[in-house]
Amino acid sequence: MSTTSSSSPWRTLKIGIIGFGTFGQFLSKTMIKQGHSITATSRSDHSQLCHDLGISFYRYIYIYIYIVCVFHVFITCFATPRDMDRFLEAENDVILLCTSILSLSNVVNSIPLHRLKRPTLFVDVLSVKEHPKEVLLQVLPPELDLLCTHPMFGPQSGRDSWEGLNFMYDRVRIRDEAVCSSFLQIFARKGCKMLEMSCEEHDKLAARSQFLTHTIARVLSEMKVESTPIDTKNFQTLVQLKETTMNNSYDLFSGLFIHNKYAQEELKNLEVALEKVKQNLLDRMNEELDPSVSKH
Amino acid sequence: MSTTSSSSPWRTLKIGIIGFGTFGQFLSKTMIKQGHSITATSRSDHSQLCHDLGISFYRYIYIYIYIVCVFHVFITCFATPRDMDRFLEAENDVILLCTSILSLSNVVNSIPLHRLKRPTLFVDVLSVKEHPKEVLLQVLPPELDLLCTHPMFGPQSGRDSWEGLNFMYDRVRIRDEAVCSSFLQIFARKGCKMLEMSCEEHDKLAARSQFLTHTIARVLSEMKVESTPIDTKNFQTLVQLKETTMNNSYDLFSGLFIHNKYAQEELKNLEVALEKVKQNLLDRMNEELDPSVSKH
Numbered sequence: 083m084s085t086t087s088s089s090s091p092w093r094t095l096k097i098g099i100i101g102f103g104t105f106g107q108f109l110s111k112t113m114i115k116q117g118h119s120i121t122a123t124s125r126s127d128h129s130q131l132c133h134d135l136g137i138s139f140y141r142y143i144y145i146y147i148y149i150v151c152v153f154h155v156f157i158t159c160f161a162t163p164r165d166m167d168r169f170l171e172a173e174n175d176v177i178l179l180c181t182s183i184l185s186l187s188n189v190v191n192s193i194p195l196h197r198l199k200r201p202t203l204f205v206d207v208l209s210v211k212e213h214p215k216e217v218l219l220q221v222l223p224p225e226l227d228l229l230c231t232h233p234m235f236g237p238q239s240g241r242d243s244w245e246g247l248n249f250m251y252d253r254v255r256i257r258d259e260a261v262c263s264s265f266l267q268i269f270a271r272k273g274c275k276m277l278e279m280s281c282e283e284h285d286k287l288a289a290r291s292q293f294l295t296h297t298i299a300r301v302l303s304e305m306k307v308e309s310t311p312i313d314t315k316n317f318q319t320l321v322q323l324k325e326t327t328m329n330n331s332y333d334l335f336s337g338l339f340i341h342n343k344y345a346q347e348e349l350k351n352l353e354v355a356l357e358k359v360k361q362n363l364l365d366r367m368n369e370e371l372d373p374s375v376s377k378h
Numbered sequence: 379m380s381t382t383s384s385s386s387p388w389r390t391l392k393i394g395i396i397g398f399g400t401f402g403q404f405l406s407k408t409m410i411k412q413g414h415s416i417t418a419t420s421r422s423d424h425s426q427l428c429h430d431l432g433i434s435f436y437r438y439i440y441i442y443i444y445i446v447c448v449f450h451v452f453i454t455c456f457a458t459p460r461d462m463d464r465f466l467e468a469e470n471d472v473i474l475l476c477t478s479i480l481s482l483s484n485v486v487n488s489i490p491l492h493r494l495k496r497p498t499l500f501v502d503v504l505s506v507k508e509h510p511k512e513v514l515l516q517v518l519p520p521e522l523d524l525l526c527t528h529p530m531f532g533p534q535s536g537r538d539s540w541e542g543l544n545f546m547y548d549r550v551r552i553r554d555e556a557v558c559s560s561f562l563q564i565f566a567r568k569g570c571k572m573l574e575m576s577c578e579e580h581d582k583l584a585a586r587s588q589f590l591t592h593t594i595a596r597v598l599s600e601m602k603v604e605s606t607p608i609d610t611k612n613f614q615t616l617v618q619l620k621e622t623t624m625n626n627s628y629d630l631f632s633g634l635f636i637h638n639k640y641a642q643e644e645l646k647n648l649e650v651a652l653e654k655v656k657q658n659l660l661d662r663m664n665e666e667l668d669p670s671v672s673k674h
């Protein structure tokens with residue numbers, strides 16, 4: 083597609099980031115270098131960092147409303163209007179959602195969308211894709227464009243270069259081609275491998291790859307596996323994998339599980355495979371230790 | 379220790395390799411380059427390869443004797459005398475055991491040791507260490523020296539260089555320092571990190587590192603995990619780890635389990651850790667999906 087080629091035309095954009103945590107900060111640095119103009123809003127106070135980066139920051143504060151029913155307390159929330167209003171009124175070309183997977187629905191539902199002054203492209207970067215697509219299609223009025231993306235890298239793997247790193251995207255509802263193309267150019271120009279793919283296809287593949295990788299890293303961490311004086315190269319690789327993966331928040335890991343419908347099945351597959359490997363070892367051990375069985 | 383420094387004196391050795399499979403072949407190539415003179419013996423016919431490498435090859439053939447008891451068939455075996463005799467009479471300085479972990483005991487018990495014409499250093503390279511130490515101390519007469527070693531690398535990880543790769547050794551019974559030192563120099567001169575350590579300490583650490591790595595690779599292989607179009611860097615690392623580890627024989631993997639007394643415990647630890655990670659995910663999912671629980 084023409085949008086994915088690094089030689090396609092592009093223009094600088096006004097990008098408003100919602101959720102200025104680890105990943106939002108990481109992306110913003112490249113965007114600033116490319117000349118895009120950034121504003122940000124987040125639950126926590128990132129004003130000092132934003133000031134240092136030259137980003138206008140608008141903090142929003144949730145107001146939780148507890149609805150007490152016979153047996154349950156239902157919780158709903160919305161953002162305090164003043165700062166979020168000013169953030170939305172900044173007339174961004176793109177609103178980039180970089181919140182955690184688990185908070186996306188609450189965050190999106192608390193945006194006073196009527197404050198938007200112009201058609202805007204909504205983009206999310208969540209590590210699961212069907213969930214944000216569903217939530218956003220439900221909440222966004224039809225005149226707002228939607229691009230669902232997953233940059234398959236983070237502050238560690240993309241620290242030195244984005245060259246050759248995978249960038250998945252699904253053009254869910256795009257009318258303003260120029261804005262969408264300019265946004266994709268942020269990644270294409272950095273050398274990312276641009277992969278257009280449905281959100282469903284992404285989730286199927288990512289449960290088998292990314293979720294599995296995170297699960298193995300969490301298991302190694304649970305076991306307190308550390309470097310030894312007699313490491314093999316492959317074991318060193320595992321220790322490093324554990325360490326880089328554990329830099330991600332637990333929210334991110336549990337989001338990969340809770341909001342990817344294929345993840346439960348992959349967790350089951352992992353358990354079954356471990357059980358099979360163990361059973362084969364025990365069978366082999368019994369063969370070896372039972373002198374009545376012919377070996378080799 | 380002076381034996382581990384790459385500047386220690388050394389001389390070329392006559393080395394007889396028992397077990398000329400993947401790893402024996404791999405080691406022999408470096409030894410030949412360093413000027414050592416190699417002979418080999420093995421169960422299978424490696425005569426053509428040995429001819430190409432300039433190695434004298436003596437094939438031995440097991441003779442199995444089945445002793446039928448009331449309920450069991452006991453199996454014992456010895457090597458055919460002629461070729462093994464000629465191998466032993468070649469007056470080697472070192473006999474290097476490169477057989478599989480599972481076959482070591484049979485192989486060692488079938489060597490007609492009385493054919494040795496001179497004191498000889500026995501060295502093993504098995505990936506477990508207490509087991510060969512015990513077997514060899516039981517079988518070798520006290521005038522034969524014994525060095526137990528584990529080069530923590532193989533044909534893949536040591537393909538381009540051995541620089542910085544770990545080499546573990548335990549000087550179990552050494553009188554001829556010159557021969558032992560010259561043997562260790564093979565690895566020290568190639569830049570290996572020389573680590574003197576007891577066989578027990580090795581097995582404790584290796585169950586947690588190497589056995590765990592192999593188990594994870596076997597589990598990924600059991601799951602038929604393959605590269606996807608949207609791999610993250612860490613997932614690519616896992617796929618590569620699976621592929622390089624699966625080049626090792628199943629005999630090697632099961633040997634790591636059956637003859638390292640710490641391996642069963644580590645397998646259990648792995649299962650428990652996976653169960654814990656799963657339980658935490660399910661608890662978190664219930665929290666998220668139960669609106670009566672306060673989140674975030």
Ligand SMILES: NC(=O)c1ccc[n+]([C@@H]2O[C@H](COP(=O)([O-])OP(=O)(O)OC[C@H]3O[C@@H](n4cnc5c(N)ncnc54)[C@H](OP(=O)(O)O)[C@@H]3O)[C@@H](O)[C@H]2O)c1
Nearest residue numbers: 101102103104105124125126181182185208209236331674
């Ligand atoms: N890290 C990566 O390598 C990577 C790569 C690709 C995609 N992603 C995706 O990028 C997004 C952000 O990831 P992350 O690494 O920064 O860590 P994360 O833990 O997944 O998300 C942290 C972000 O979520 C916000 N947040 C968390 N709980 C919230 C709540 N209850 N209400 C409002 N906001 C909330 C945080 O806001 P405050 O900072 O204001 O508290 C912060 O901006 C995630 O969707 C993740 O899947 C991450």
Ligand SMILES: NC(=O)c1ccc[n+]([C@@H]2O[C@H](COP(=O)([O-])OP(=O)(O)OC[C@H]3O[C@@H](n4cnc5c(N)ncnc54)[C@H](OP(=O)(O)O)[C@@H]3O)[C@@H](O)[C@H]2O)c1
Nearest residue numbers: 378397398399400401420421422477478481504505532627
């Ligand atoms: N591969 C590595 O990266 C590596 C690294 C460090 C240490 N090691 C150790 O090196 C040794 C050899 O490893 P490997 O990779 O070559 O593969 P392996 O499958 O562990 O062992 C293959 C060798 O064992 C011999 N063998 C197997 N069953 C036998 C039997 N019943 N009777 C007699 N000989 C038998 C084979 O002889 P034939 O070829 O004649 O059939 C071959 O020489 C193992 O103890 C392993 O733990 C391997």
